[in-house]
Amino acid sequence: MAAELHQHDPSCPGCAAPDMAFARHDHAHCATDVLGRADVLAAERGVRLTPVRRRVLEILLERHRALGAYEVLERLARDGFGNQPPVAYRALEFLVDNGLVHRIQRLNAYLACMHPGEAHAPAFLICGTCNAVAEAPADAARKGVDGAAKALGFKVERVTIEALGLCPACQAGVAA
Amino acid sequence: MAAELHQHDPSCPGCAAPDMAFARHDHAHCATDVLGRADVLAAERGVRLTPVRRRVLEILLERHRALGAYEVLERLARDGFGNQPPVAYRALEFLVDNGLVHRIQRLNAYLACMHPGEAHAPAFLICGTCNAVAEAPADAARKGVDGAAKALGFKVERVTIEALGLCPACQAGVAA
């Protein structure tokens, strides 16, 4: 099951769709791919993807959902890393700063980015029932925000867009 | 300075602009106006704008910025209300549920809505320097999110849009 590293590849289920979080696919494949790209990015930027940081990214990729800092911490501890909160928070901060992980404000949780290095301005779609989170392209929405901000003379640095709702699977299974 | 109640009035500085949070204006005026409309809304909807709830709204309106739950609580306590967290959280929850207050996720803080009762889908512009928060019209951005969600088969219930950046005043005073 260990997929080999590859470039972003539209024929790969983990890469093809705008986002696959709501569909079944080969996680191991995505994960390996993203980790490989993370290594490259870190090298390019002269930052260090140390063992803790890499492991945190792996943990997030394994689950393919948003995890709280303490969930991450618990797993880290099992693997013999420090088990105090700053260990997790620092690694997460590094990953967020370097665009490898997104913070989901509404959940106080963290989600591995599936498109590291590619410029993207995602919106997050959060299923209120199963807690899955998808990263959706949101260029149109960003433009809207930029317009509104400009009208008020506000200079935008970072934008967070999060939608709470129902994912396709949970819509289908409402009566289940 | 006690302004009389009035309907939404484009000639009033507190009502005219898309949002006045970044401009000087007569807070007492806005506040009185919004409180009046809150009373009407509560009556219409058969919910009770009790003394604690009304006082919380007043507190948020007085400051015209986003306040944390514990800041609100402290003021409530001074006024003789209970001083345990649930007092503040419950009132805030009520106000949010009824569209009188917005929660700013990025700040874990609460902001009085300046347009209660009017259908609106705001984005929040948060100044990273002075912490002022403006409510900006964001219909275009919402449409963008709806489009992205639709493409993934996601059914949107609520959307949060928050931009972090620099308000006009802080842009001007950067070197100050």
Place this chain on the structure above:
DNA sequence: ATGTCTATGTTATATTATTACATGTCAAGG
């Protein structure tokens, strides 16, 4: 007045996040 529903008060605790400081790692320049 009595029962019921909602709201409030209060205690305790859960969850999320940071500060502060000690220790360790590692690479660059002497």
Place this chain on the structure above:
DNA sequence: CCTTGACATGTAATAATATAACATAGACAT
């Protein structure tokens, strides 16, 4: 080599945010 300085990690303590659980009080319809 070795030492120095920057960055990373480990650890203890605590801060900040939020909720659970249960008791009391008010509103109001019958």
